[in-house]
Amino acid sequence: MRIDLGCGIHKHPRCIGLDSHPYPGVDKVCDLNEGIPLPDDSVDFMIASNILQYLNNAEHIVQEMYRVCKHGTVVCLVVPYAHVTSHITHPEYRQLFDEHSPRHWTKNSYTPMNAEEYLQPLDAGWSLMNEKIEDSERTPLDFRLVRIEYFYFPEYRCLYDEVELRRLRQSQLNVVYQLMLHLVTVKGDMDELELESLTLQPMEEPRSITEQREKNDEQLVLDDRPFVIQSERRNQLENETSALNENVIDSTIGVDVAAELEVDEFNQQAERIAPKSKGKKSAKTRRSTSQSSLRKKVYVPYLRKKRKLKN
Known part of the structure; x- marks a missing residue:
């Protein structure tokens, strides 16, 4: 089963659309704050584009996502970046996300990501999950990040190299406005080599993101290094x-x-x-x-x- 959480009017191809409003194309109307109305281990692919920030409890919905996913299921998330002043003050945003958010969704210390991407806090490894929390009713969570993409404001897209952009993103506000995360659901054995191989495979993404990236690339060609x-x-x-x-x-x-x-x-x-x-x-x-x-x-x-x- 392939599902699109909060699909709205632009449901992802070949997916079952879940939304709280009966938009055209929505297959199941439900309140995601109450959970995902699907059986355990029933989802082969999941996408959630610009919906998690509106939900009341991010920890609860992430637990629900993990519950319904099978081992090896790829989850694509598009979320607003936390370090934007207009996002911080947005009255409807209940949750904010950045590159450190996936570190709270696994206890595994290994990641294929570049260590420079998560310099803060300096004294921690990849996982930031609180191991002191013991809750027998909560499903053990293990979402591992295999890809992350940053969407920069126009004035930063062609002025700096990758290292400069990283430093700007980590030290200043209003540099990145959106994140796209690709996670893999781990409910069994998965070695580092298998995780590394996933980072090289093509990943599905929302059509809006593809169009946005193409538009940005065209703008880069027209405005290459505007200074x-x-x-x-x-x-x-x-x-x-x-x-x-x-x-x-x-x-x-x-x-x-x-x-x-x-x-x-x-x-x-x-x-x-x-x-x-x-x-x-x-x-x-x-x-x-x-x-x-x-x-x-x-x-x-x-x-x-x-x-x-x-x-």
Whole structure:
């Protein structure tokens, strides 16, 4: 049996959909806070995408998931990442998850995960399950993590390498917004080699995650290392501005030369056509009148051209 917990309107292919609302495609309406209404060891595959955070008791639902799964069943979980301010204050989120959550779901100390992924707390191994808790009514829990995928906010997707992203994720808020975990149910013997082999096998995932990843990959191609692109674009704009300024200067110089030629030509024409003075006006007065006319006919248009080029 394959089941999709909290399937909503997008039930995973070839799965039985369980949800608290009778959406189209839901096969069984049930309250997951009360448990999973299926027999023990009856599930071959389980997926739960963005549902666990809304349930009242994470420990109870994880116990129920383990109860209904067979030995070797793969469980795919998609959950919001705990270290996001909007998730911390979300009024409907009852549970939050991060890379340390699976460490509370097994007593086994071995994991195929990179030790750098769970540096905190520094003095602990992989398992963080409290061995002092003794509850004869509770089913022994053993979910082992075989794969974890982080979904980063857009500004972090292409700026840093894997080590830098890990350090940012472990030390700052609002770096990762979502996790996808693949767990294997262990109810019998499973050696380290078998667990390692599972990490190399393809795993099913929600269609929404596949679409999201493809969209992110396309965006990475378009915006690969945006700081570099912005720097190159900035240099390009500076070069274009510099070239434009040079053209304006060249044009202005050309206008200046043309204006000087016009002034010389105008002075020559003014001297040829100016009436002979009978002594009523001095040379200074004639020169002033000539300069005033020159200003109106040559300098004013010249200034207008120059102002237009600058704008």
